[in-house]
Amino acid sequence: MRYRLVAFDMDGTLLLAKSCWRIIHQRFGTIEEARKNLWAYESGLIDYREFMRRDIALWRPKPTIDEIKSILSSYTLAPNVRQLVGEIIRRGFQTAIITGGLDVLANEVARELGIPHVIANGLELDGSGHLTGEGILRVEPRHKDENLAQLAEALGISLEECVAVGDGKYDVSFLKKAGLGVAVGKDPELGRIADVVIEDFDHFPRLLDYLRK
Template sequence: MQVYDVPVVFFDLDDSLINKDANSLWIKWRFRRERWAVVEAMLALASLYRAYKKGRVTHWRLSNYYRTRTRGMSLAEYQSRVERFFNERGQLHIYPQAASLLFAYQQRGTQLVMITGSDDVIARAYGQALGFAHVISNRLSTDGQRITGLERPMCYGPGKVELARRFLTERGLSFSDAAFYTDSHSDMPLLEMVAQPVVLNPNPQLRLAAQQHGWPCLDWRAE
């Protein structure tokens, strides 16, 4: 696998480094253990996923999903359940090729950054397992131990661009110093900003965009 000579490489998580999206994996894991997960699944399927596919995820919609997702749980309880989820199920969906590619970049001294729409609790679990020194994600807002939604900006679409810009600026860098790997057309704003965009296991919309822009494409699903 080719690695690029840039100081920073951003990686998406869902359907990129893992072969499913973490929200779906979480819902399926929780569904086997708690009846309440039926409500979460219905909300996600009826609202969140359809909006995501249309590129219309709003802060209110995603915050409402996370309030439902964590209802009846303190932050500490959610963290404990995510740890169980990751150990029992989540880690099984990491692409083997991901470890090889990340290791190649680590050998070059590249700063690796996971940038994902997953919440910070799940993102940190995957980030730690994959050896990421930096994780940028949606951040749960709390009132004490009560989860109230998500902080702004969302780590989604233009919000990802803003959060990536902050990371780079804090280090005296710019988008010309970065590459980005992702599977989703919702990440087009960030792909168009970095020096080296790479599409990874792309959905149909992103595959077409990659062909039009001449961006390199990796598809681990066929391997």
């Protein structure tokens, strides 16, 4: 199979941090309240739109988008990500980020790495640039497969020609949908369904070998 598109999760995959949402909560001192929201979402008591609404409501007083960008600006790429993505692009693959994280960070990461396609969630703003308290839902974390399918169709690429790279339980549907699913790290649920498991991007030559097949 000649693969044409490599789509990456962001948090915990391209970035060392497991959640950009958590980084913001750490700054506002709202980690414990945020855990309750995540539990409610994972238990099926609320949907992801409500989860976003509840999480954003914890950030008081309402910040500006520039404040959020500043909080997220000190992100750290995972080791060897820059080399891996650069080599993938050099070899002619399309690349994308598909994440349940925030677009203000995903767009910056994409610019740094030269990734042209980004699908991520957003923050609604008022006329003065302050958060309104509403999120803009584009990626439901458990259903990244739907975003991958939409992107592949838009690019004229079959799902069998897609590679999905992720690190955690929310990436299960994402990896299952792609022609090649790559799990990074040691998440047991993801490892069971992945076609390829690599511990980290120190092993990126092995991943490049699979892309040649």
